[in-house]
Amino acid sequence: MGQDSLAVDDNNKAVPALGPYPTKIGPEELWEIIDMWEFSEGNKERLKEIVTSDPNVRGPHLFRYYNPKPSRVEAAEKAMKDLIGAKYCLAVNSCTSALMASYRALGIGAGDEVIVPAYTFFATSATVAASNAIPVIVDIDESLCLDPEAVRKAITSRTKAIVPVHMRGAPAQMDAIMDLADRKGVPVIEDVAQAGGGSFDGKRLGSIGTMGCFSFDYYKVIVSGEGGFITTNDEWLYTRAQNWHDCAACWRPDRFARERKEGELFCGENYRMSELEGAVALAQIRKADEKLAGYRRAKRQIKEAIESFSGLSFRRLNDKDGDVGICLIMFLSEPDITRKATEALKDEGVPAGGIYDSKVRDWHVYSYWEHILDRKSVSADGLPWSAVSPDELPKYSRQMCPRTLDLLGRAIMVDIDYNYSETDCENIGLGINKVMRALLG
Numbered sequence: 001m002g003q004d005s006l007a008v009d010d011n012n013k014a015v016p017a018l019g020p021y022p023t024k025i026g027p028e029e030l031w032e033i034i035d036m037w038e039f040s041e042g043n044k045e046r047l048k049e050i051v052t053s054d055p056n057v058r059g060p061h062l063f064r065y066y067n068p069k070p071s072r073v074e075a076a077e078k079a080m081k082d083l084i085g086a087k088y089c090l091a092v093n094s095c096t097s098a099l100m101a102s103y104r105a106l107g108i109g110a111g112d113e114v115i116v117p118a119y120t121f122f123a124t125s126a127t128v129a130a131s132n133a134i135p136v137i138v139d140i141d142e143s144l145c146l147d148p149e150a151v152r153k154a155i156t157s158r159t160k161a162i163v164p165v166h167m168r169g170a171p172a173q174m175d176a177i178m179d180l181a182d183r184k185g186v187p188v189i190e191d192v193a194q195a196g197g198g199s200f201d202g203k204r205l206g207s208i209g210t211m212g213c214f215s216f217d218y219y220k221v222i223v224s225g226e227g228g229f230i231t232t233n234d235e236w237l238y239t240r241a242q243n244w245h246d247c248a249a250c251w252r253p254d255r256f257a258r259e260r261k262e263g264e265l266f267c268g269e270n271y272r273m274s275e276l277e278g279a280v281a282l283a284q285i286r287k288a289d290e291k292l293a294g295y296r297r298a299k300r301q302i303k304e305a306i307e308s309f310s311g312l313s314f315r316r317l318n319d320k321d322g323d324v325g326i327c328l329i330m331f332l333s334e335p336d337i338t339r340k341a342t343e344a345l346k347d348e349g350v351p352a353g354g355i356y357d358s359k360v361r362d363w364h365v366y367s368y369w370e371h372i373l374d375r376k377s378v379s380a381d382g383l384p385w386s387a388v389s390p391d392e393l394p395k396y397s398r399q400m401c402p403r404t405l406d407l408l409g410r411a412i413m414v415d416i417d418y419n420y421s422e423t424d425c426e427n428i429g430l431g432i433n434k435v436m437r438a439l440l441g
């Protein structure tokens with residue numbers, strides 16, 4: 001038998017303490033981040049000196065859970081919740097993840113139908129199929145968002161969600177869509193990827209439907225490089241989305257507790273946001289309204305500068321005040337003149353582009369989603385298409401939403417940046433007038 005008494009009896013520990021040691025992430029990693037900001041050479045040298053010369057740096061965890069420091073992801077969730085005006089907010093690593101977790105939270109699966117617009121980034125409908133459900137693709141209207149009348153015609157007893165997408169910064173017709181969804185008892189998932197901070201009838205997008213899904217990838221309004229958020233007022237859906245977003249954790253709030261209620265525990269994935277994205281997202285959310293004001297100012301100035309031309313019209317805005325202002329969309333009468341005008345605008349230096357060209361592949365237009373139109377499946381089980389009999393599947397074809405193709409084929413989109421100076425806006429207006437005068441007379 002040994003002589004030593006045990007710490008359990010006398011509290012005399014063999015290992016009184018470890019460390020404190022620095023974390024796995026140190027100044028070298030911080031330097032890589034600083035290097036991305038492209039400071040001037042002189043400042044870079046000074047920053048390098050500061051970053052690498054302190055021997056006592058502890059470093060961050062960059063993992064949102066079990067972090068000894070306050071989590072930036074959690075702070076970003078709170079800031080986003082306040083900005084949008086929702087009770088619950090969950091940070092994820094993309095809007096694709098946000099959509100997937102929302103569909104799963106709603107229990108959408110094999111044999112269910114989800115109504116999506118024919119004009120949206122492919123992720124909106126790809127995640128429906130990835131959830132083993134069937135995307136029902138319907139036409140958009142002159143606002144380039146989901147047409148409520150097309151939704152009404154597409155609803156069946158298998159419809160489990162309607163997904164209005166607030167395209168290119170502007171809100172879908174949310175009053176009509178919510179009215180219809182409420183009457184039919186169908187949840188609404190707002191895809192706010194392209195309109196972060198926008199609103200409809202005084203309410204922020206993402207707070208109107210059952211759930212809101214945001215993208216923070218670099219091309220969006222409020223950004224963190226990659227990232228996304230889910231907003232909802234429903235605690236149960238929040239809990240289920242949280243469980244889908246982190247299968248190892250099942251935060252509910254007690255990680256290892258048994259199921260409190262049927263439907264609380266299930267197998268999910270891992271969509272956690274890292275603290276790096278959380279920190280960037282937090283700073284961005286804080287300045288969201290300032291950015292929005294910049295976009296709107298620039299758009300107003302450009303729009304006011306454009307003269308009236310017969311044959312030129314503008315996208316309908318369902319709520320002028322709720323438009324984020326990231327672009328100005330104009331319609332001409334025919335695809336041919338639209339193509340000509342787009343090229344002429346580009347030659348003038350106007351940041352313009354077409355939206356649909358039957359010869360240019362683009363994942364925003366349904367006619368290129370052959371993964372869906374041709375009913376592709378990732379596995380031999382043939383899901384999601386094999387879940388229902390073939391005659392119950394939507395009749396997919398490249399021409400099935402003619403109004404969408406007509407509208408998009410005649411649309412020109414002018415990109416707007418919140419940094420544009422008054423001169424930039426004036427010049428863009430001049431460029432548009434010059435081209436329209438030449439082509440429309």
Ligand SMILES: Cc1ncc(COP(=O)(O)O)c(C=O)c1O
Nearest residue numbers: 094095096121123193215216217
């Ligand atoms: C309308 C829409 N939904 C979803 C997504 C997917 O966003 P993420 O890149 O964050 O996955 C995008 C991104 O382009 C989008 O535009």
